[in-house]
Amino acid sequence: MNEKNTTTGMCEPWFPVDNAANLYCGNRRPGWARTLRLSFVLNEPVKPEEMQQALCDMSRRFPTFCAIVKSGLFWNYFERTAVQPKLQKEIDVPGRSINTGRTMQPNFRVLYYKNRITLEVFHGITDGGGSIRFLTSLVARYYELLGETVSDAPHALRADDEPTQEETCDPFIKNSTAGVKAKNYSEVSVYHIKEPLLKDNMRVTHGICRVEDLKQAASAYALTVTEYLTAILIFTYIQTAPQPIDQAISVSIPLDLRRRFGTESVRNFCYMSDITFHPQGRRDLTFAEISEGIAGMVQEKATVDYLSQEISANVRAQQSPLLRPIPYPLKHLFLKNTYRKNQCSFTTFLSNVGEVLAPPEVLRHINRAEFTLGETPYNPFGVGVVSVGGLLTVTFNDCRDDMEKQRFFLRFLASQGVPVHVETNR
């Protein structure tokens, strides 16, 4: 990359963390950092040599990925690293935390095992939408190296193009407006699973189904697919809790803002929305009652106006003139508290990163995709959703030794007339 070229996206050896990354960077612990995992299951086994070459080509194309988070005197920042990412054979538990401290390796890893290719990335670097963009581009490049003619598509970045400013900029700052007050997280008492977490023992369970079947089942309750899956998740919590739940069940739902704000950034650009339902200690609630209670909750908070206000409030808090001159160790105490409050304000998460769009020549090689968040000390159980080529995968990540929630959820889905295929790592 031309270091002097200022029209391309990235020429500085360091760049500031974005608004969302600030929280993920500030909340790291020794040996743990929020990690995302996205996999594509291909129709053929991965050829490591070509994939390694594709990875080298793409690391140049995604300069904000080849970076390491560092602590400055006033803020964290990302330092670009010249160390090339190395394709690794998967041998470990899925979603193992990315080592962000005292390392020279970029804060992501690409793994392969038989016909599965996986990206595991520190959440400070990117979100689900950015991960899809990276992995799609990587796989498109891989098939190009294998001799396929891959047609141009906006969803797969080409290795020989220069990164643009639009891709590498901080989209939060770009899309914020002045004059919005910073906000505080409310402290509502929500239900949490109180079970010990097993270290290095993440279990992932995939429930694979057809998008069409799911849409049909959701439309029977006048819900979107995300709302429908969230309703089943809430129903699962109510039915499988050891005692009736007398607290709110709040499901955190990240919303991808790229489409809404028309940006192509490959960095973090999502907003944490939520669906909250209070079962009032009742275990006899029907699924229809829950569906009615949550219908339209996501849409309500997904308008550009509302989101723009929220983004501006968060950016405003980060740029506060009172906060800026405070040395980072002091800010860190505040950030940690904010993150703790944020994490305690929901029961679990359901992250639907949507459909993987790729050039048709690439799509025909991808059987399905899988998305999940890595291990976390806060929440033992969560759900990731992604679809590609008509197949949708619901992935449960669980750091407990119990399958009750997965069993209830997938059996219920099957009972709704949605055929499900189940796979797990154990």
Added chain:
Amino acid sequence: MRCSNCNVDLGESQTTCPLCGAPAENIPPVLNGIKEAPYPEKTEKLLKRKERILPNKWVLRVAAALCLLFCILGNSLLYSLLSPMILLGVAIYLFICGLKEKGELLHSAVALIAQVGIELLLVLICLIFFHNANTTLFVMIVTLALTVILYAIRPERFTAQMKALLRM
């Protein structure tokens, strides 16, 4: 393969249902065209990958703290010889790191400047308490010189590191 207990399809190679533990039944799946993607077998002893780890910056901090302690303890041999030598070693180490591509991770430039500050403090302590700061003064000048050389060799990286560390 299927589990009629859970009413779900299972992979061809699965012998039991992961949801309920019941044996998988040899029934054709409802969903067709789903490719099995196994995970690696979990070994008893997890093979943790060795990622290249950088020298801990705490080593540098401890070195500076030790030097300061030696001075305060007032042992003439320690303050006049050992402390400045430790600092000299650290300064050279930082300088070499600053020259290397990977060294930027250590904030060598910033660390060198910080070290000049610590050495200045030591010189003052030595002058006040022991009326002799020759060795420490010499090390401080060397450190300062190394800082200037680093700037002369890699001005862009030097400035970038300062900017990044001081970002507000």
